Amino acid sequence: MKRIYIDEDPSGSVQLPDDIHHYLKNVLRAKEGEPLGILTPTSFCEGVLERMENRKSFISITSKRPVVKPGYRLSVYQCALKREYMDFAVEKYAELGATEIIPVYSSRSLRELKDKTLARFGDISLKAVLQSENEHLPVIHEPCRIEDIEADNADRLLFYEREGESRGLGLTSRDVAMIIGPEGGFEPEEAEMLKGKGFRSVSPFKPILKAETAAVVFTGLVRMELE
Missing domain, CATH: 2.40.240.20 (Hypothetical PUA domain-like; domain 1)
Structure with a gap:
């Protein structure tokens, strides 16, 4: 239909x-x-x-x-990527059932997203929700600086290819935040700062994935565990 x-x-x-x-x-x-x-x-x-x-x-x-509301909370922090890659990531986050999408400015990310870009993200996520037959539109937040992240989710995952502390996700709740870095990854001091904010570093795969690939793979892994 x-x-x-x-x-x-x-x-x-x-x-x-x-x-x-x-x-x-x-x-x-x-x-x-x-x-x-x-x-x-x-x-x-x-x-x-x-x-x-x-x-x-x-x-x-x-x-x-x-509407059928999701029985979980999944907040995705995505370091800002070039237009085609960021659009792709937003589309896949919406398809895979993220409840919140928060663009992040980090050392290696884009440093500015305009209002019309955020409006485009809204259009992209809406079409993805309709296509995937979800019934929940993710909330698209204003961008924030990586140092200003204050996630209050029970589980906080840092997908960090350089220093993952575990292969498994080890979720303990249905209230999850995850952060994926920009092209080129996180600076070591950024990863340490996020750990200080309660993010647990995980590295499910040995290969280093492109940011837009990681968006699909890791969100899918989280959703599978939530399901």
Whole structure:
């Protein structure tokens, strides 16, 4: 079933916003009479594409229930990467069910992300959530400096290829923070600082992964253990 997202809970027959009409018509190639899933901030609805005109579309809602909220908290701190790599990482974090994404400025990362970049991250994560049939949109936070990180999660993982203290994740809760470094990795003093903030260094693999590869692999490992 094709899925769309709208900001308000619909009921009855609803005219869709212009951008959603465009998305249905030109991207999803939806047809009249086709069933649709409609995700909102609080509900998941099923409906039918009742009518599609040249410039507007109407859906008819047939059922509604509360969204399924994740039974865990997964906060991902990602040191800022070049555009195509950061976009990829954000997409995969959303697909894999991260609940929060926090861009981080570190010694070897990009040092600035503009407001329009954060808005793009929101669009990317929304499309990834719809594609993966998740029902929770990750919160995209404002970037922070690595020295300003104050994670309050019960488990805090530092994926550090140079000095991993253990191969296994060893999670003790369903409240996890993880941090992945930039291209070129962390400076040793940054890793030590993060350990002082309660992050436990782990290195599940001997090969040194690219940052965007690590985003997928390590988030997947965490989700597997959470599941």
